[in-house]
Amino acid sequence: MVWNAAVTVFAACTFNFGPHALTVPHLNFGNLAWGWCVITALGRFNPNRGGHLILWDLKLVIRFPPGSTILIPSAIIRHSNVPIDANEFRCSFVQYTAGGLFRFIRNRFKTDHAFELTATKQEKWERAQESKTRWQEGVAMYSTIDSLRS
Known part of the structure; x- marks a missing residue:
C-alpha cells in the first residue's frame, strides 16, 4: 500500500x-x-x-x-x-475520502452489489432500518458551537 x-x-x-x-x-x-x-x-x-x-x-x-x-x-x-x-x-x-469506501466497510468489505447477492433477508431488513437514520447520524458528527465552548 x-x-x-x-x-x-x-x-x-x-x-x-x-x-x-x-x-x-x-x-x-x-x-x-x-x-x-x-x-x-x-x-x-x-x-x-x-x-x-x-x-x-x-x-x-x-x-x-x-x-x-x-x-x-x-x-x-x-x-x-x-x-x-x-x-x-x-x-x-x-x-x-470517497463515500464508496465507507459503504465497502459497512458492507463487510463487499461492494453494494456483492452485499445484496449474499445478504440474508434479516441483514437486508437491518440495512434498510439503518439507512433511515444514517444521514442524521452523519450530520450529528459535526461539532456545534456549544460543543466547542465546553
Whole structure:
C-alpha cells in the first residue's frame, strides 16, 4: 500500500496543477456526504482580483489567497472559484475520502452489489432500518458551537 502522505486522515488527494486551476459550480457526489474535503489554494495571484472561493448554497464569496485552506462538505455544498488574471498562476491541493469506501466497510468489505447477492433477508431488513437514520447520524458528527465552548 502507498500512502498519500505520512500523516493524513483522507484516503485520496488531487493536485490541480494549473496554470489557471479553475472550477465551475459543482458538487463532489462521490465524496462522503457529511465528510470533509480540504481545499488549499497555491500559486502566485492577486487574491483581491481573483481566486476567490464561492460557496453557492451559503451565498458566500470568500477571499482565498495562496496558502489558504478550508474544510467543506464538498458533496453537499456547491462550490467553485473565481478566475485569475492571464499572467498569474493558481493551482490547488484537495484532500477527500470517497463515500464508496465507507459503504465497502459497512458492507463487510463487499461492494453494494456483492452485499445484496449474499445478504440474508434479516441483514437486508437491518440495512434498510439503518439507512433511515444514517444521514442524521452523519450530520450529528459535526461539532456545534456549544460543543466547542465546553
